[in-house]
Amino acid sequence: MTTALITPLAALTADLDAAVRDAAPGLARVGAVGDALAPYLGDPRLLSPAQCVGDPEHYRQHLLHVADDGAFSLVALVWLPGQSTPIHDHLSWCVVGVHTGEEHETRYLRVADRLVVDGEDVAGPGTVTGLLPPGDIHRVTNTAPTTTISLHVYGVDVRRLGSSIRRRYDLPVRG
Numbered sequence: 237m238t239t240a241l242i243t244p245l246a247a248l249t250a251d252l253d254a255a256v257r258d259a260a261p262g263l264a265r266v267g268a269v270g271d272a273l274a275p276y277l278g279d280p281r282l283l284s285p286a287q288c289v290g291d292p293e294h295y296r297q298h299l300l301h302v303a304d305d306g307a308f309s310l311v312a313l314v315w316l317p318g319q320s321t322p323i324h325d326h327l328s329w330c331v332v333g334v335h336t337g338e339e340h341e342t343r344y345l346r347v348a349d350r351l352v353v354d355g356e357d358v359a360g361p362g363t364v365t366g367l368l369p370p371g372d373i374h375r376v377t378n379t380a381p382t383t384t385i386s387l388h389v390y391g392v393d394v395r396r397l398g399s400s401i402r403r404r405y406d407l408p409v410r411g
Contacts, residue, residue: 244282248273249301249310252389256308262329266366269308269331269389277333277362277387283312290314290383295321299394306393309400313386315339315378323351323375323405328391330367330400334359337384341365344373344409351409373405 251272259268276282287298291314301310315337323344332339338360344351351373358379359365367374378384390400 244276244279245300248276248282251276252301252308252310253303256303256391263366263368265391266329266331266368269329270333270364270366273331273333273387273389274362274364277335277364282335283385287312288314288383288385290316290319292316295319295378297394297399300387302393302395306396307391309390309392309394311388311390311394313388315376315384315386317378317381317383320377321375322401323373323407323409324401325373325403325405326367326369326390326400327397327402328369328400330372330391331364331389332359332367333364333387334361335385335387336361337378337382337386338380339384339386340377340379342375342377344375344405345371346373346405346407347410349407351405351407353409369402 255268255272259265295315298312342356343354345354
């Protein structure tokens, strides 16, 4: 008898696929995907060494999986100390889990021609958060002195689109 070894990444993508397909759209799907992602965070076998490599110029995206029909994508984002995203929002729902390190998120509201800070959080290893457009304007920064790796599940085909970012905001910010 042959026993097939299932890697942690294959098990994760199967669990994510079930969560995406079995949960109703909206908050229920975001919650189900977060529940599926959480047990894998911090597993040192999940990512290959190449998938943990950053880029000295900006945070780096490693595409890990896209569902055959494009229903969701799983990416690993690698952040070197001090790296951040632009202020942006997303094309679809998103679930983020911190695999190693920590992320500092600043959330914004758009008020006329300005952005207003709406809250801040620091997420450490094992933390899972979800975003559901509209109203998901934010910026993420690695404020830790070490590399941070986070896993992002998007309800779009990142392979086809290149990113989950809908818009980048270059508006004045009021604290």
